[in-house]
Amino acid sequence: MRPSARRYTQNNEQSQQNFAIVKKRLNVVVIALSIVQLFVSGAIINKAYMAAQEPQTQVKDYFAKEVRRGSIYDTKGVLLATSLKVNSLYADPKMMLDANDAIFKLKKAVPELNVDNLKRKLSNKRRRFVWIKRNLSPKQAYKINSLGIPGLAFKQESFRTYPNGSLAAHVLGYINRNGSGVVGVEKFYDEQLKNGEDIxxxxxxxxxxxxxxxxxxxxxxxxxxxxxxxxxxxxxxxVLASVSLPDYDANFYNKASAEQWKDRTTSDVFEMGSINKTYTYALGFDKDIINLNSILDATRPIRIGKYRIRDAYPKSKWLSTVDAFKYSSNIAVSRVADELTVEQQKTFFDKLNLLGPLNYDLGTTAAPIAPTDKSWKRLKKMTLSYGYGLATTPLQAVAALSSIGNDGYYVKPKFVKETQTEKTKIVSDETVSKMKRLFSATVEEGTGRRARVKGYLIGGKTGTAEILEKSGEYNKKQNLATFIGFAPLDNPEFIVLVGVNSPQGRLSGGGSAAAPIFREFAKKAFAILNIRPSLYKMQDKGQDILKYNKGQL
Incomplete structure (x- = not known):
């Protein structure tokens, strides 16, 4: 081969080798660039996807544990509280094209929106979730959806509703915006209700x-x-019914005043007046200090030091036990209390759960105002006998009085059907029988005549107590009128305690302001509960009862 041909061949081989090297390097570069491109593209796509999904993810997390709250029913299955599905509106500020325009349009659909507050929230593009309006009506949701505003979306939530408005509002309570119970059944059974259990x-x-x-x-x-x-x-x-007035509509609890929120049956304490004479006579019977034939001295006021115990309507004579009770003599009942020891009185009140807060299935009542050991002497023992010196909640009082007018057993009050019944024997059957004689005489012949219901034997006791002011003085122009009623008296189906605070006018006592409330309720309750009339003949000594009740002779 010629030298020139040999050089050509060598050069050609060298060029091919160089081209192969360059080609290999180019392939590496291309592959590397492709990898980088894929990575960048993936990051961009992922970021865009996450941006689009972020509001929904936040909402999903916010409601991840949401379970439809259980309903609340009355004893016969009537719906008192339940949860409905409603639409709530939220926004993702970052996805909104024009926040001011969106607010302008939303204001027409939802006039109550706070524009300034909403502008401030939506102007922050770093926020990805803002509530606009919760619990929309179907009409509002339709209008908003028709606007087609970018960045807005709906979320279904549970909305608590109380179909009967103010009915039993204090018992039911309500829930806050976070779905947690605040008071009443909603609070004390919050966990069960949140788990979907009905009460x-x-x-x-x-x-x-x-x-x-x-x-x-x-x-x-x-x-x-x-x-x-x-x-x-x-x-x-x-508890068949529990009312405190003024009350409020549980659907609009946030519009109620403090006075409307207050459940006076469990959170306020009152000196109940003469209905507390029930305790003294029952204890007197139980300790054999008195009987139905006893004669009590009510001839003149009792003077102890600078204090005088007198009657509002003095009879100024010796009174039988029955007459002393039915005419509500402070002097006579003080004579009975004077025969009791302080320890006997204190122990009896304690058994009736009147000296401390009462724990029941919806919480704990307010603490009573009771005498101290130092002040619980002879005078205090007497004033306690006719309703001054001990202030309790109405729930405590009705449970205590019920035990004496029913069968001698103290039964802890309850609001929930599944709560177990707790009973404790307080007074003897003989004492209950004697007390029923007194209750009957009070309604048939005494201060409780306005509680009578034709055809039924009603028993009860009236009370009128001056109201203790914050100054520590009693207001002689303002009083609490009370009445405790048992119906039918021989075997009570319901016992009602009524209190009217500061009634105005001439008829402001327990017999005229509170007893008629019992009568109006009892007349309708007999029909509602299908309790048939009874015919009774009551005599001063014992009872001769001809009973025709619920079809039984």
Missing amino acids: HLTIDATLQSTLRESLANKLLKTNASSAWAIALHPQDGS
């Missing part, structure tokens, strides 16, 4: 409505500042 109460919606109506009518007529009443089934302590 069945002892409250009878019809009796609740009837009691509220009777109480509200009297409240208006007497121009009283407030009123309350509790109806109890004495056999198992079931």
